[in-house]
Amino acid sequence: MSTTEKRHIDPDRALVRRKQVLDAAAACFGRSGFHGASMAEISKAAGMSAGHIYNYFDSKDAIIAAFVEQNVERVSQLMRDLEQQADPLQSMVDDxxxxxxxxxxxxxxxxxxxxxxxxxxxPKIAEVVRDADVRARVQFRAILKSSRERHGLAVDSDTLDGLLDAMISLFQGLDVRVVHNPNVNEPALARYMGIAMKAMLFS
Amino acid sequence: MSTTEKRHIDPDRALVRRKQVLDAAAACFGRSGFHGASMAEISKAAGMSAGHIYNYFDSKDAIIAAFVEQNVERVSQLMRDLEQQADPLQSMVDDxxxxxxxxxxxxxxxxxxxxxxxxxxxPKIAEVVRDADVRARVQFRAILKSSRERHGLAVDSDTLDGLLDAMISLFQGLDVRVVHNPNVNEPALARYMGIAMKAMLFS
Amino acid sequence: MSTTEKRHIDPDRALVRRKQVLDAAAACFGRSGFHGASMAEISKAAGMSAGHIYNYFDSKDAIIAAFVEQNVERVSQLMRDLEQQADPLQSMVDDxxxxxxxxxxxxxxxxxxxxxxxxxxxPKIAEVVRDADVRARVQFRAILKSSRERHGLAVDSDTLDGLLDAMISLFQGLDVRVVHNPNVNEPALARYMGIAMKAMLFS
Amino acid sequence: MSTTEKRHIDPDRALVRRKQVLDAAAACFGRSGFHGASMAEISKAAGMSAGHIYNYFDSKDAIIAAFVEQNVERVSQLMRDLEQQADPLQSMVDDxxxxxxxxxxxxxxxxxxxxxxxxxxxPKIAEVVRDADVRARVQFRAILKSSRERHGLAVDSDTLDGLLDAMISLFQGLDVRVVHNPNVNEPALARYMGIAMKAMLFS
DNA sequence: CATGAATGAGGATTCATTCAT
DNA sequence: GATGAATGAATCCTCATTCAT
Known part of the structure; x- marks a missing residue:
């Protein structure tokens, strides 16, 4: 998954432009979805002609891919933050x-x-998403392993597999949940999330 | 629940036709997504001309809406099944x-x-989905309430709110999870799902 | 090179439509060239919406290819006509x-x-054109061979090769010539064409 | 012959630049055709920014026109070469x-x-091409006239008209021929070309 | 002189929808 | 009821051309 798509004389300016487009795309995608958002919509939001966007991205699909890549990277950041914690297991529950x-x-x-x-x-997007997921799981697994070892808990492969995916599932479910129930009782939900996490992390 | 779309001579035949279309749509939507599936694709799968579909549905959006409505009803069925259990809390964990x-x-x-x-x-789809979610939560809430009372557990409103959404979230997260990690370790995941559920349901 | 591109319930009507499009395309291509003619132009000339044309042709390139195929077939007809002549060599000169x-x-x-x-x-068009040329040369070669044998002239492979291509070249050159000199003196030109042909055919 | 396109400080440098562009254009046009070649392609081949080309040519059409003009001049050179020959008629056949x-x-x-x-x-290109053709025919006609006179052959206007266009046609046909039959038997073809030319030139 | 960023009109193509039969 | 031919608006994308630097 390439980082720079085209050659430009001033790479900084190009980066700014790419960011402009991706930010605009984020807004449009959020509003209308990947397929609902037209290049015209995106170009207007980016303050740039539709044609010009093609100097920075090969196609609309390339914009989607870049956008997904960018979003998917945030998980790794989360992992790095978690790594810094003294007791990651407890931090997760507390946070x-x-x-x-x-x-x-x-x-x-x-x-x-x-x-x-x-x-x-x-499939192109699936690949991006799955690659990122693999990387995130590797990081998360290492964190869980060392933390659980310190707590004297099991760290066999199956255990880590299950814990990993169950934990992530719990959070990814929230994105779905809020669509179906926008008036979710947040504190109450958070409380039970904590209960579930605590049970899993320390079992 | 907007069922009555058109007037037909033979309502039964109309219902059969609608089902034909919805079944075809299900296949196409699963393959290509709502926007990726064309009316031509659906009409071919339904064994019916594209034009004729418009005798049963006002628009493609109407097909999507009807399809969503139909799908969303399955949750209610789940609730009814759960209601039949002797000890729903334990059944959930066991199942x-x-x-x-x-x-x-x-x-x-x-x-x-x-x-x-x-x-x-x-927004149209959001409404369908949210209405169904409200109904499902009402059912689920009743089940949880009576079961937990029998177990001597708290059944105050906040508790039920949180438990409800956390439980559903956990499962809805699975649909997302499998996209990101198609090689999920199912038994291991199920084990931890059970741990989380048990902790929540009996807290 | 396929003949029928799409399936239609009424093949006759479809054929009429295809012909409509090809006739319109001929006019537009003649006026503006393959690339200069837009689908909008063609569709207007065909009395049919641009979108509808795609029910009969896969793409603009497919229209070009079909058009070329159709044009290229006329040479075979010429060969068949020539075959009917009592003395093809003399007929060529006379005609x-x-x-x-x-x-x-x-x-x-x-x-x-x-x-x-x-x-x-x-390359796609080149293939069509070259295939047709091969076929035409096979026919032409047979005609030349039998006629020349009857006249007691050489019919070895090289002779036929050279005669063939030189004869065709002479005529294909006319299409170019008239672009460069639209006021060509036709009878005078025809006279010298006859001289050249006679010399070649009977050498 | 519209040469003075723009005013430049250093006319020599400008000429060099124009040549650069025309050479690049020749390569691109040969590869992709007039309409297939983009200004971006040409500018890259010319080692010059697309924008800068517009300092030397008014438009892409102007480049095409200039390119055609330049190409079309080669015929005149051919005529001058021919003029130098002792016996142009025989030279043509021999060559x-x-x-x-x-x-x-x-x-x-x-x-x-x-x-x-x-x-x-x-029409713009047609004019360039036709003007050049007129000039070439004037030159060619003079050569033919004096040579044929020396050989005691007819030199009336109609004769020269026909001979002229038939001769040119024969050669212009070759460019077409080779597209349709890339595996042309060159020596055999040349032999028959010679036969045709000899017959025409000396009739 | 020279660049390449930026524009915007125009092109091919798709597709939901309509309607005569 | 049922068809599929027909429409036309909308979409992505390309490219000649301009202009600030």
């Missing part, structure tokens, strides 16, 4: 409310859903 | 592996995701 | 004026040129 | 094989065809 709040943020979840839905049928 | 398996079935999750993503941007 | 006149017809040559120019860079 | 070889050269004929095809629909 549950914050993470819940973030996952319920209406600027985030429509895009997360859109990405997953797209990945479900677009 | 975790089966539910996990079902949610990881590749015939199901792409559509679940597609529906959620569509609901995130199409 | 020189008529053939010259036909090649100078302004409805014909722009398209012949356009086809050759397109074949020079479009 | 037939060389001329055939040159006309079959794949670096030449695609452009000749492209030019003729363009002239068939672009």
């Amino acid at each position: 549950a409310p914050r993470h819940v709040r973030e996952h319920l943020d209406p600027n985030t979840w429509p895009l997360a859903l859109e990405i997953s839905a797209e990945a479900a049928r677009n | 975790a592996p089966r539910h996990v398996r079902e949610h990881l079935d590749p015939n199901t999750w792409p559509l679940a995701l597609e529906i959620s993503a569509e609901a995130a941007r199409n | 020189a004026p008529r053939h010259v006149r036909e090649h100078l017809d302004p409805n014909t040559w722009p398209l012949a040129l356009e086809i050759s120019a397109e074949a020079a860079r479009n | 037939a094989p060389r001329h055939v070889r040159e006309h079959l050269d794949p670096n030449t004929w695609p452009l000749a065809l492209e030019i003729s095809a363009e002239a068939a629909r672009n």
Whole structure:
């Protein structure tokens, strides 16, 4: 998954332009979805002619791919943050409310859903998403392993596999949940999320 | 629940035709997504001319809406099944592996995701989905309430709110998870799902 | 090179429509060239919406290919006519004026040129054109061989090769010539064409 | 002959630049045709920015026109060469094989065809091409006249008209021929070309 | 002189929808 | 009821051309 698509004389300016487009795309994608957002819509939001966008991206699909790549990188950042914690297991439980709040943020979840839905049928996007997932799981697994060892808990492969995916599933479910129930009782939900996490992490 | 779309001479035949279309649509939507599936594709799958479909549905959006409505009803059926159990709380925990398996079935999750993503941007679909969710939560809440009372557990409103959404979130997350990690370790995941559910349901 | 592109319930009507499009295309191609003619232009000339044309042709390129195929078939017809003659060699010489006149017809040559120019860079068209040329040469060669044998002239392979291509070249040159000199002195030209042909055919 | 396109500080440098562009254009036009070659392609081949080309040419059409003009001048050079010969008629016949070889050269004929095809629909190009043709015919006619007089052959206007166009036609046909039959038997063809030329020139 | 970023009109193509039969 | 021919608006994308630097 390439980082720079075209050669430009001034790479900084080009990067700014690419960001402009991706930011505009984020807004449009959130509003209308990948397929609902037209290049015209995106170009207007980016303050740039539609034709010019093609100096920075090969196609609309390339914009979608770049956008997905960018979004998918945020998970790795999360992992790095978690790594810094003294006791990651406890931190996760303690930070549950914050993470819940973030996952319920209406600027985030429509895009997360859109990405997953797209990945479900677009193999190119699926690849991006799955590669990122592999990387994130590797990081997460290492964190869980060392933390659990310190707590004297099991760290066999199956255990880590299950814990890993169950934990992530719990959070990814939030993005879906809020679509179906926008009036979710956040504190109450966070409390139970904490209960579930604690049970899993320390079993 | 907007069922009466058109007037027909023979309502039974009309119903058969509508079902034909919806079944075809299900296949096409699963393969190509709501926007990727064309009316031509659907009409071919339905063994019916494209034009004729418009005798049963006002528009493609109407087909999507009807399809979503139909899909969303399956949750209610689940609730009714659960209601029949002697000890629903324990049944849920015990049945975790089966539910996990079902949610990881590749015939199901792409559509679940597609529906959620569509609901995130199409208000009409959002309404359908949210109405169904309200109804499902009412049913689920009643089941949880009576079961937990029998177990001497708290049944205050906040508790039920949180438990409800956390439980559903956990399962809805599976549909997303499998997209990102198609090689998920199912038994291991099911085990931890069970742990999380048990902790939540009996807290 | 396929003959029927799409399936239609009424093949006759479809054929009429295809012909409509090809006739319109002929006019537009003659006026503006393959690339200069837009689908909008063609559709207007065909009395049919641009979108509808795609029910009969896969793409604009397919229209070009079909058009070329159709044009290229006329040479075979010429060969069949020639075959009927009692003394093909003499007929060719005698009919020189008529053939010259036909090649100078302004409805014909722009398209012949356009086809050759397109074949020079479009491999798909080149194939069509070359296949037709092979077939035409096979027919022409047989005619020349038997006629020359009857006249007691050489019919070795090289002789036929050279005679063949030189004869065709002479006529194909006319299409080019008339572009460069639209005021060509037709009878005078025809006379010298006859001289050249006679010399070649009977050497 | 419209040479003075723009005013430049250093006319020599400008001429060099124009040549750069025309050479690049020749390569691109040969590869992709007039319409297939983009300004971006040409500018890259010319080692010059697309924008800068517009300091030397008013438009892409102006480049095409200049390119055609330049190409079309080569015929005059041929005439001058021919003029130098002791017996031009015999020289033509003798040099037939060389001329055939040159006309079959794949670096030449695609452009000749492209030019003729363009002239068939672009009046501006048609004018350039026809003007050049008039001049070439004047030169050729003078050569033929004096040579034929020396040989005691007819030199009336009609005779020269016919001979002229038939001779040129024969050669222009080669450019077309080779597109349709790339495996042309060159020596055999040259032999028959010689036969035809001899018959015409000395009749 | 020279660049290449930026524009915007125009092109091919798709597709939901209509309607005569 | 049922067809599929027909429409036309909308979409992505290309490219000649301009212009600030």
